[in-house]
Amino acid sequence: MKAFIVLVALALAAPAFGRTMDRCSLAREMSNLGVPRDQLARWTCIAEHESSYRTHVVGPTNYNGSNDYGIFQINDYYWCAPPSGRFSYNECGLSCNALLTDDITNSVRCAQKVLSQQGWSAWSTWHYCSGWLPSIDSCF
Template identity: 70%
Template sequence: MKVYIVVGALAVLASLVAPGLARTMDRCSLANEMSNLGVPRDQLARWTCIAERESSYRTHVVGPANTDGSHDHGIFQLNDRYWCQARGRRSSNLCGLSCDTVRTDDITNAVRCAQRVLSIQGWTAWSVWRFCSGDLPSIDPCF
């Protein structure tokens, strides 16, 4: 019975993601869009590493439940307990956004919120930071 519940829950979750709201980026497309949004170029390799590790560059991802019942959203996996407001959940909503807005093709809100996380908690806010803290491949070939 539990298998059906899990499969059913996944089917419902998949149905909530409209085809037009699901995009998988790549390292260079993300770097270029972030650069166009004013993100400093010296941060782009780190951001692309985080996005690759957190969401495989997918804008629409909702992560599995964390131990506190919260979920992580979008390309940078922003937590709905602190950073964005998910429907029916309590949140500090420090970015002042609906979690739906960080899971769209337009990554502007996700980028702005991720920058806020960085300004408050630093790079270590992301659990994947250990993979993204050393020397990374240059982002220059993307430009």
């Protein structure tokens, strides 16, 4: 009986652990959100190296006390309002917790804003994604 209760508790808690996507599921969802297909291989590479495709990741504290959130590890000093209430420029106009949900729309929109203002090199893992990348065509 104890084992059953533990299993039920774990099953109920599972959604709190977030969603783990894969390369193709991310590419398809981003495409459905209007992201240009010629950018999808780069975005999937960034997500792989930043969060291992996990939507719920909060990165370790950075040298300046900030943290990075979500599948694209978006920084709370510049782009979203941290739950702590610490100062943020909040350029995306949203709570950092909005970047941790299974619905990646906020993460994609905010990441696109980062890209438009700072370019691909805004992500520290960009060097993994700056050269030739495998095609995402087989995902569609």
